[in-house]
Amino acid sequence: MSTEQESARADTASGYEVRWQPHNVKRQTMILQAALELLEEDADRSMQQVAKRAGLAKSVVYRQFDGRDDLDRRLRSHLINDFAATITTNLDISSGSIEEILHRTIDSVAEWLSEHPRQGEFARTGPTHDAPGIDAVTNLKLRVSQQARELLATLGLAIGIDAAQFSSVPFAVVTMVEGTLREWVRDPAPEKSRAEIVGDLALYSWYVLDGAVRSAGLVIDPRQELIAVVAQLSTGQS
CATH class of the missing domain: 1.10.357.10 (Tetracycline Repressor, domain 2)
Structure with missing residues (x-):
């Protein structure tokens, strides 16, 4: 692959990330709010429970956070x-x-x-x-x-x-x-x-x-x- 092609692919990937950034931020906020609600209720905060409260698939939660530890830190x-x-x-x-x-x-x-x-x-x-x-x-x-x-x-x-x-x-x-x-x-x-x-x-x-x-x-x-x-x-x- 030429340098020009590599640069074009990098620019495309960068543009893709920029376009999806607001969408990801919105989902992260939904997930954090769901985790916060469960915390306040002293309820189970498993990734499954957080996903259910946020109204999202568990796979979506894992795309936004690396796991329970990452979610807790954030x-x-x-x-x-x-x-x-x-x-x-x-x-x-x-x-x-x-x-x-x-x-x-x-x-x-x-x-x-x-x-x-x-x-x-x-x-x-x-x-x-x-x-x-x-x-x-x-x-x-x-x-x-x-x-x-x-x-x-x-x-x-x-x-x-x-x-x-x-x-x-x-x-x-x-x-x-x-x-x-x-x-x-x-x-x-x-x-x-x-x-x-x-x-x-x-x-x-x-x-x-x-x-x-x-x-x-x-x-x-x-x-x-x-x-x-x-x-x-x-x-x-x-």
Whole structure:
């Protein structure tokens, strides 16, 4: 076969894959949704059961996923990516005081863990598709911690301090929040309501952040709009 013929075949195959990509994505989404429904029902998630719930032949499921392990990894990725997007929305520093940002972000975690306990436990059982070395919850904690470090770096740049000195703070706070909420969800008769445990964790998180910023010679009012605080600090105001 000539080089030109090989190139033409490659182009044809590539074009075929591109045309079928939306179709494959749609089927993968259907399959993942079926697997998620079965997970929430604590039902058998065999490939046969997933195919039946999705209304597809089992052979179709196997064309989209290599097997149960591959399906589980992609399902964890689906869960974690969706949850991470929710956290990102609540971590938006353009609106709210530090108290409000902490409270709404922690509350979103408490809401997800309390309303979807099986999803939370499933996420701990293995890795995601894109991070094979760690379980999905650890992956999420690292992602959120990195996002928080980037936010701190941006704020530090705005007010003229090196946020690298706070690099360990985000993971410490994220780990405390996740671990506490995990035990709260597992408790069949928790002493505190969701509002109470979220309020406690928001306060504890602020204590950690307050200690860190005070070590840099800064005093911040957690009840003031964060954007206003940054504006004041950037101009040298108290």
